Amino acid sequence: MVFATCEEGYEFYRQYAREAGFGIKKHKNKTMSRLYACYRQGSSTFYKTGGERKLAKMSKRVGCKAAVKIKLKGTEWFYENVELEHNHALNPNPCEVKHMRSQKNKDPVIMEYVDDLQQSGVSPIATMNVLATLNGDPELLPMNDRDLENRRAANLREEQVDDVKKLMAFFSEYRTHNPKFYYDIEFDSAGVVKNIFWSHASCQANYAEFGDVVTFDTTYRSNFYCMPLGMFVGSNHHLQNVIFGFVLVRDETQKTFEWVFRTFKNCMERKDPICILTDQDQAMANALQAVFVRTIHRLCRWHMLNKHAESLNKLYHSNKGLEEKLLTAVNHPLTPAEFENAWQEMVSEYELESDPTLCSLYELRASWIASYFKDIFCGRMTSTQRSESTNRMVKGHHVDDSTPLHVFAKKMYQVLQRRKDAEGQETVASQ
Template sequence: MPDERTIQAERVTTLESAIRGFAERKTASVITPNLGLSYDSLTEAYDFYNLYSWECGFGIRYGKSRINVKGARCMKEFVCSCSGKPNKENSSSCRTKCRAMVRLLQTDDGGWYIYENKTEHNHEQLDTCASKLHFPSHRHIYKYTRELVAHLRQNNVNLSKVYNIIGTYFGRIENVPFTKRCLRTLCGKISREQADDDVRKTIELFSEMKEKDSDFSYAVQVDDESRIRTLLWSNGRSKLQYHYFGDAVTFDTTYKTNMYDMPFGLFVGVNNHFQSTIFVGVLMRDEQSEIYEWVFHEFVKMMGGKVPVTILTDQARAMEIAIENVWPDTTHRWCKWHILRKAKESLGFHYTKKSDFRAELHRLVNHMLTIGEFEKGWVEIMKKYSLQSNTFLTQIFEVRRKWAKPYFSGKFCAKMTSTQRSESANHMLKNYVPPACPMNLFVKQYAKVLFDREQEEGFQEKRTKLAGVVLKVDIPIERHASTVYTRAMFELFAKKSLLLWILLHRRISSKD
C-alpha cells in the first residue's frame, strides 16, 4: 500500500482548513493537531505537526513506525525532539524523556489520520525565533537553496557572505529559515561530497574537456602505490598561445590552496597585448629535482616540442638542476624580486625609502646596461656606504649572473625580470578556488581563470581592430609603429617615443 493517497484537486487540505477556521476557534495556536484529522501523505502530516511545534516552541523528529503483514507501513509517530533518554545520565543531552507526540494510522485509501495526540511536555518551550531555529526540524534548507550554496562555495564565497546573499532572496536576513550554524554544517557536507572519489571525478572532468576540445591533453605521474604524484594539463588555446608567445616563460610553485597541500605551478608568458597568458597548470606532491625534470619534459612534449628561450623562476636549487638537465640551451634567469626581498631586513636603515643608498641601488640594478658599468657601480656603492662586509650584499653579488640585467643582454625576456606574472595569476586563482578544495574542483575553477584571461584578451583585440590610436609626436617611426603594434603595445611605445623626442628636442635646442 502506498504512503499517500491520490490527491483530489477540489479537496481542501487540513492545513488550509486550520488557517481558515482560526478566527472562529479562537485558540492559542493557529494549527492544532486534533484527533481524527486526516492527511493525504506522511509528508503533509509531518509539515502540519512541525508548524504546530514551531508555534508552541519545540522541535520534532520521526519516531516509531509499524509494518503490517503485507509489508506496508501502517503506523507512524512524530515525537518531540526531547523525547527518549540520554545515553549517559550525566550528559549535556537535551533529551528529557518527553512524552509529547502524535501517532498516525493509515486509512484504506492510503491516507493518514491522527489516532493519538499527547500535548504535555516535561521541559521548557522556547518563545523566540532565534532559539527555535536551532531545532533540526525548523532549519530545513530546500533543494534550490542548497544548490545556490554549493555554487557560491565553489566560487570561494565565504560563509558570512553566503548567508547574507541568501538573506536578500528572502527579503531580509531575519526571514532566512535556517541559522548560520546550520549553513556551516551544510557547507561541510558539500565539501565532503566534493572530495569523495576525487581522482575518478578529476579524470572524468578531463574526459569531458577532451570531448569539447580535441587539443586538450594532460599527463599524470604516479608513485609506487598508484597515487597521483604530479598532474599537468593544458587546453588547445593555451597550446596555440605558447606557439606564438612561448619564447619567454615564468614558472612559480608557491600556491598551495588545495586539500592535499600540493604545490601548484603555472607556466605563464606574455602575449602581443602585453598581458599574462597561462600555458599549463601543474599540481605536484614534491618539489624535487626529478619531479621538476618530469614536469619540464612533459611540458615541452605537450607543447609540441618547442623549448622556451628564457625561463624565469625563484632560486630553488632543485628547479635549477632540472632546467640544466632538461633544457641545457635555455637561459635560466632568477626572479629579481626574490633576490632583493630580504634587502630591507638585512640592510636596516640603509634600505629605507628616504635612503640615498636605496635609490642608488635601484638605479644600478634597473638601468645599468653593460657588465662593466654594473660591476664598477656596485664596487663604488659598497665603498661609499661601507657595506663591503655585508653578508647579504656579498651573497647576491656572487650570483649576479643569474639576476642582474646586464648579464642578459641580447636574451629575449619579454620585459620580464621576475615571476610576478605567475604570482599574479596565482593570486587571481585564489579568488576562484576555495581553501582546501579537492582536485576536481581545483581543475574546474582553473578553467574559469583561463576563460577570464580569454575575455581580457578579446577586449584588447577589439580595441586594436576597431579603436583608433593617438599619435603623441607624429613622427615617422611612431606612425609606422601604429600600423604594426597592438593598441596596448603602441601605448607603451608612444610613451617611450615621446620621452625620446623631448630629450632630442632639448639637446637640439641647447646646441642652438
Template sequence: MIRLLCSKENGWYISEFKSGHNHPLFVTCGEKTHWKSHRHIDRYTKDLVKQLRDNNVGLGKVFSIVGSFFGSVENVPFTKRSLKTLCRKLNKDQSDSDAMKTMEILAYMKANDPDFNYTVQLDEDSRIKTLMWVTSRGCDQYRYFGDAITFDTTYRTNLYDMSFGLFVGVNNHFQSIIFGGVMMRDEKEESFKWVFQEFIRMVGGKHPQTILTDQARSMEIAIEAEMPNTVHRWCKWHVLKKVKESMGVLWSKNREFKMEFHKIVHHMTAEEEFEQGWQQMLDKYSLKKHPFLTQIYEVRHKWAKPYFMGVLCAKMTSTQRSESANHLLKGYVPPGCPMHLFLK
C-alpha cells in the same frame, strides 16, 4: 501538553490536553533556533548554499545571502551551526572519489578540445603525484610566443596542499598568456625534471630561448638537465625583496644607500659599469664582507640587468605574470578545494 489525533475524515482533533504541563513560551528567535525543528534546511536553500560554496563564497557571506531571502538574518529558520554542518557535508561529498572525478573532467575537456593534452605521474602507491595539462589554445600560442616564458609555483590553495605552477608568456600586445599548468605534490629536482620534459613534449618539442623562475635550486638543476640551450634567469623582484630583508636598518633608514643601489640595479646596462658601481658601493658603506650581497654578486648573471643584454625576455624581468595569474585564481577557487574542482 496537547495531543492531536487524525480523524477518519482526514481531519484533526484534540484527544488530550493538560494545562499543568504548560511552561512560558519562548519569545525571541534566538531561543527558538535551538529547537531541533530549527535545524532543518529545505532543499532549495541547500541548492543555493551548494552553488555559493562552489563559487568560493565564505560561510559568513552565505549566511547573509540566505538571510536576504528570508527578509533578514534574524528570520533564517535554522542556526549558523546547521549551515556549518551542511557546508562540511558538501566539502566531504566534493572530495569523495576525487581522482575519478578529476579523470572525468580531463576526459570531458579532451572531448571538447581534441588538441587538449594532459599527463599524470603516479607514485608507487598509484596516487597522483603530478598532473599537467596544456590546452590547444596554449599550444598554438606557444608556437608564436614561446621564446620567453616564466614559471612559478607559489600557489597552494587546494585540499592536498599541492603546489600549482603556471607557464606564462606574453603575446605581441604584451598581454599575459597561459601556456600550461601543473599541480605538484613536491618540488624536488626529479619532479621538476619530469615537469619540464613533459611540457616541452606537449607543446611540440620547441625549447624556449629564455625562462624566468624564482631561486629554487632544484628547479635550476632540472632546467640545466632538460633545457640545456635555454637561458635561465632569476626573477629580479625576488632578489630585491631578499636584499631589503637582509640589509635591515641600512635599507630602511639610509635613503642615499637605497637610491645608489637602485641606480646600479635598474639603470646600469654595461657589465663593466655595473661591476665598478657595485664595488664602489661596497667600499663606501663597508659591505665587502656582507654575506648576502657577496652571494648575489657571485650569481649576478642570473638577475642583473647588464647580463640580460642580448637575451630575449619580452620585457619580463620577474615571474610577476605567473604570480598574478596564481593570485587571480584565489578569487575563484575555495581553500581546501579538491583537485577536480580546482581543475574545473
C-alpha cells in the same frame, strides 16, 4: 486525516508544530506505521551516580508525551493516535522556532542556490544577506551561519570521495569536447597520484604566440592534499598575464621538476622558451638545465634581493646612501660593463669589497642583472612576479586548502575564462 504518503503526514505535523512553537523528531519507523514525537520526548541522565556532571550541556528531554502515530491502511496513511498536550512551555516566536532542527527549511531549490553561492566563494555572512534580501524579512530566515558552514562541510566531504576518479572523469570528458586538451598524471609505485599536469587548448595557443618568455613558480595551500601548485605564466600583446599550463606536485625535488618540464615540453610540441625566470631553487635550476637545453635561465631579481634582505638592511643602516646607489646600479646600466663599473665604484666608496652579501650578489650577476639580458627578449620581465600575482589571485578568489582535486581543475578553467575576458576587454579598448 488521510495522506497519500507518510512524508505528507510528517510535513503536516511539522507545520502544526511550527505554528504551535515546538520541534518534532521521527521517533519510531516501522513498515506499517510511523511515530512522530515532540523533540523533548524521553529523558536523559545529566548526572552520573554520585552527582558528577555527565554532559557539557543540559538535555532538552523532559519526558514530553506529545506525539502522533500515523498508520498505513491499504494505500493511504492516517493518524491513528494523537497526543497534543505538552509538559513544557512552547515557543511560538518565529525567531526562536526557526532554530529548531526540524523547523529548518531544507527546500531543495534554496539549498541548491546556497550550494551555488558557496561554490562561487561567497561567504556565509554574504549568503545570509542574499537570502535575507530574497526572503524579504531577515528575522524569518530558516537557517543561520552555522547551518551554512555545516552544509559547506558536508558538501566538501562528499566532494572528496573518489576525488581522483572524479578528476580523471573531468579530464576525459573535457578532452572529448576538445581533443587539444592535454593532461598527464604520474603515479608512484603504490599507484598513488604523485604529479598532475594539464593545459587547455587556449593555453597552448597562447604559448605558440607568447611563449618566448615564461615564468614559473610554486605556491602552497591551494588544495586539500597540500600539493604545491605550479603555473607556467607569460605575457600577451597587452602585457597581461597568460597561463600556459598548471601542475600539482607532491614534492619539489629535481626529479619531480624534470618530469614537470618534460611534460610541459611535450605538451607544447617540444618548443623551448627563449628565456625562463624562476626563483633561486637549485633543484629547479638543475631540472631546467637537463630539459630546456637551449633556454636561458634567469633568476628573479626580487628573490635575489629578498633573500639577503636582512643583511642588506643592516648595510643600508650603517652606510647612508648605499641603498639608492645599489638599486641604481642594479636597474639602470645598459651594458654589463656599465653595471660592473657602477658596482665597483659603489663597493669602493663604502669599502665593502669583501662584504659576503654583496660578493654573493655580484658572483651571480649574469643570472639576474637586467643589463646582461639586453640582447634577449624578456617581455619586460625581471622577476617571477607574474607567476606570483597569478598564484595570489587563484588562492585569493578561487581555491583554498580544502579544495578537492577535481574541483580545483574546474576552478582553474574559470581562471582561464576570466583571463580571456580581460584580454577581450583590453583588445576592444585598444582599437
